[in-house]
Amino acid sequence: MKASLLRSAEDRISGTRFSWRLAPIACALAIGSVGCTGSIDSKGGPGGNGATGSGGTTSTSTTSTGTTTTTTGMPPMGTDVNRVAMHRLNNREYDNTLRDLMGATANAAKTFIDDEKVLGFDTIADAFGMTSAQYEQYFEAADALVEQLFADPMRLPKVMTCVPTSGTDTACMSKVITGFGLHAWRRPLTDVEVTRLVKVSTDAIALGEDARGGVKQAVKSMLASLPFLYRVEIDPNPSSLAPHPLGPYELASRLSYLVWSTMPDDTLLGLAKTGDLVTDASLSAQLDRLVSDGQVSNFVTSFAGQWLGMRDLQGHQVEPTAFPDWNEPLRQAMIQEGLLYFQEFLSGGRNMKEFFTADVNFVNAPLAKLYGIPGITADQPMKVTNSSDTRLGFMGLASFLSFSSFSYRTAPTLRGKWVLENLLCEDLPPPPNDVPKLDPAGTSATMAQSQNVRVRLEAHRSMAACAACHATLDPIGMGLENFDAIGRYRTKYANGDAIDSSGVLPGGATFQNLAELAAILAKPTDTRLLDCTSKTMMIYALSRPLAVTDDAYLAQVRQAWNGGNLGALLKQFVMNDTFRQRRGEPM
Amino acid sequence: MNPKNWSRRQLLRGSGVALALPWLETFAPRTASAQAGAARKRFVSLYFPNGAAEYWHPTGSGTGDSWTLSPILEPAAPIKPYMTVLQNVGYPTGLRLCNPNHSQLCAGLWTCVQPDFNPAVARNGTSVDQLIAQAIGGGSSIPSLQVGCSTMNSYADTHHPANSRSISWASPTEPLYKIVNPQAVFDRLVAGGANMPPSNMNMTPDPAAVRRRALRTSALDYVLENATGLQPKLGASDRHRVDQFLSSVRDLEKRVQDPGMQIVGSSCTPRTRPPEAYAVNSVPATYNREVHVNIMTDLAVMALQCDVTRVVSYMLDDARSDFAYIFLKGRTFTATGSTPSGVNVTNGNISSGLAGYHGLQHAGDTNNDFATINYWLVQKASEFAQKLAASPEGAAGSVLDNTVIVFGSGMHGGNHRGIDIPFTLIGSGGGVLKKNFFASGPGDGYYVADIHLTIMQKVFGMNVTSFGPSTTILPDILA
DSSP states (O other): OGGGGSOOHHHHHHTOOOOOSOHHHHHHHOOTTOOSSSOOOOOOOTTSSOOOOSOOOOEEEEOTTOOEEEEOSSOOTTOOOOOOOOEEOOHHHHHHHHHHHHOOOOOHHHHSOOOOOBTTBTTOGGGOOOOHHHHHHHHHHHHHHHHHHHTOTTTHHHHOSSOOSSTTOHHHHHHHHHHHHHHHSSSOOOHHHHHHHHHHHHHHHHTTOOHHHHHHHHHHHHHTSHHHHEEOOOOSSTTOOSOEEOOHHHHHHHHHHHHTSSOOOHHHHHHHHHSGGGSHHHHHHHHHHHHHSGGGHHHIIIIIHHHTSHHHHHHOOOOTTTOTTOOHHHHHHHHHHHHHHHHHHHTSOOOGGGTTTOOEEEEOHHHHHHHTOTTOOOSSOEEEESOSSSOOSGGGOHHHHHHTSOSSSOOHHHHHHHIIIIISOOOOOOOOSSOOOSSOTTOOHHHHHHSOHHHHHHHHHTSHHHHHHHHHHHHHHHTTTTBOTTSOBOSBOTTSOBOOOOEEOTTSOEESSHHHHHHHHTOTTOOHHHHHHHHHHHHHHHTSOOOGGGHHHHHHHHHHHSSOOHHHHHHHHHHSHHHHEEOOOOO | OOGGGOOHHIIIIIIOHHHHHHHHHHHSOOHHHHHSSSOOOEEEEEEOSSOOOSSOSOEEOEEGGGEEOOTTTGGGGGGGGGEEEEESEEOSSHHHHSOOOHHHHHHHHHHOSOOOOOTTOOOOOOOHHHHHHHHHGGGSSSSOEEEEOOOSOOOOTTSOTHHHHOOOEEETTEEOOOBOOHHHHHHHHHHTTTTOOGGGGSSOOOHHHHHHHHHHHHHHHHHHHHHHHHGGGSOHHHHHHHHHHHHHHHHHHHHHHSOOOOOOTTTOOOOOOOSOOOBTTBOOTTOOHHHHHHHHHHHHHHHHHTTSOSEEEEESSOTTOOOOOTTSEEEEEETTEEEEEEEEOOOOBGGGTBOHHHHHHTTOTTOHHHHHHHHHHHHHHHHHHHHHHTSBOGGGOBTGGGEEEEEEOSSOSTTOOSSSOOEEEESOTTTTBOSSEEEEOOTTOEEHHHHHHHIIIIISOOOOOOBTTBOSOOGGGBO
């Protein structure tokens, strides 16, 4: 996915400025004579706006764009907390919110138009427009879901906190609207809003509805309205560039949608009501609470599901003639393992520095069979550590090994490219045109699967035109050749050739197998994985593209975190000013 | 008094809610007016990705029997009498010169401007189908319909994914996302008036339906008022987002008030809700792209037959598709035709690290699997057109006679270039365009923008004087 973050060769060729970073704003806000990409030297002492929760040590680091910055625990100079666009709920958030709001078993994710995925994620606020077809789906869904709610005596009392005695019982109507509104719009309604919605009810009654039907009309209208469909954050002065703290309800929504992909629960709404949520202690404690709750699975499936390719595996094609063992339960077991592996680093206490080397797997019966781990018969995954096999780290997961392969055989280049782009945030050039084909015409899937990919790939690499790129792209994939296109361990190709999983990385480090390859990538001197993880999570946490003015914040977080577990990294981002503040924009 | 001149607000606020009801009923039957006048014209943008292999171009030139379909176009034989194939079609501007790529040549094919490079910002132009929809879409219940068959997100070439996944752009910043779920398309069409049995077309108002419509109108009225009230509190870019929201709500409001009761002739064929419910990265293990395309084509045909919409954009697949067409039986192509090879299409090209259809494209224009996928896509386009040709429209001929389908891809083939792209027109737009015609553009070739401008001016009678870089029409394609 990080492919989309990369500058393309076309950009370079055409001379077009690569501009996903919001450079103009950066220039506008840079302090003093500091330019867009120049060195920023902040020697200011502590005490300025000490609102961040980050550590107070002072240190210097170099960011991805080469900007030197100094971290002091206060907002770095030349920075900008920026703003997040009014954020339409994505399909998954919509489903979850309706579930929590009224027990609806909505299935928007299956029936609505698919969410736009930008910068690798379907949570980037900027990317969400609203087309007529989309609004129709929202409106019809609100209609249908509220009809279902009113036909369900088990669920209805949660919303109908009183029963209007007549078509003029506006007191009861107000009560229902006020209570439902707080949750549906994720903030208290104003008196004017409540009054207007009561009128929606009485208008419906005038059209022939009974009192209950009047309330139903108000509930439908609220679900079809902008404050439900979008997460709205209001700037006291919409045209001011001065940062201001988010309102407590806005912060509750940001936190809840980040970790649970749903509306704030009553605890968060309560802390928003008192205003306590905006304090460091309360925000930190609430993040801990959300992360330790089972609903954190929403964060895992959304963030890791997209970053680590597990959603791609859901759509990945495997050729059954080449892999008769492949089936749906195996696919699901792989996806589950990938997510559990991530969770091990999020809340399992494991350090991100072990991501390439941790000897831990989560296997159920089908996956244990694929891995050759004896004695596991359950459908539920079991955690297996320190196994004697040669499989280890993220690159040993069958999920990764499968989705980065072709449907009928391994593709070492694809595997290497995926790791470089997604885990190391490497900038790779696109392939040239008219690349010769490796599989001869008419090769069947079964034939291709059985053959020695390495030999053919090396023949290809011996061509001068191909060598330069492939020297970068291929070695990691070569080190994974002991695992076939569905991640099964092998020592021979089906044609009988022995597997050679040795390789030379750019820079000269050599390895013989996955264990040695993983150890090289995990060396403390190679900070790419930790840098890339930080940058990727920052995009996700803020649900917006990063600007050059984010570099100093990113460096601040990256340094304070320094490769602990991902829960700690998430906390750094949540406690950061970029998460807790926003600003207006020029008119 | 023409009830169409009455806005809902005038009714509700001016006359009061109680008085509004009888008026609302009068909105419903507009069959007679819709049927009157000139034949309804339709526009379809039918896209396929990755360009075409060798043996795409026909031989000969001119009209009728003086030209012959190519091996890849062979499945278009049944619709050749309706078809114009143009060779040496491309772009005059940056799209031709900047080493363009899949995503820009997908979105750019329909806007003729070069989309923004920024991967986080959708910025392109307004697409030809949307300009046409703005001109004629008001005559039908849905101004335009966007559908497609990709259930995986292919690589977006470092650009905004909308460039790869949307060929309809309501404005330079508003890609209209397509629906890939057949059930959702069906529901939208039925809500738009398709499938309505003739017995429901009588003029007697159903009181429950009338009340329901009034309630929906009232809810939408509230939604509009609420969002409008919020707008002044927002910054500039969010106010623009509210504008988008408001305009989408208003589109629905029009439909609720005027729910497209007209059914066109005998060819509007009711059908049942398809069992297929697909989403991106969410398809059953039994998923078959051919089934998907077939059902989507049937739905698009229904939309046009029943006049639920007059503008359809249809992506047979997304730009730079990595989809593995391994279900297709491979064919071996020569200059004179093709024969079954006996093995299925493979999944890509390992030496370039590229999977699926896109990988095969980069295996070169002589690659048989690349050509086989093209051949299949032509077959699917041909089947679509044949169904429209088999939909009679009284004296006006068939639906296809009154339609222009632009069927093509944004790039040439394995070389990625925006020159000599596969480009065809199917249907003559009511006799305005040539039929059964093949020509090759002279010099730098025919420009896509000139062709779109010609269609807008001459087929749809639109008062547009320029489109993208074009200010001139292309007389060669006019009958």
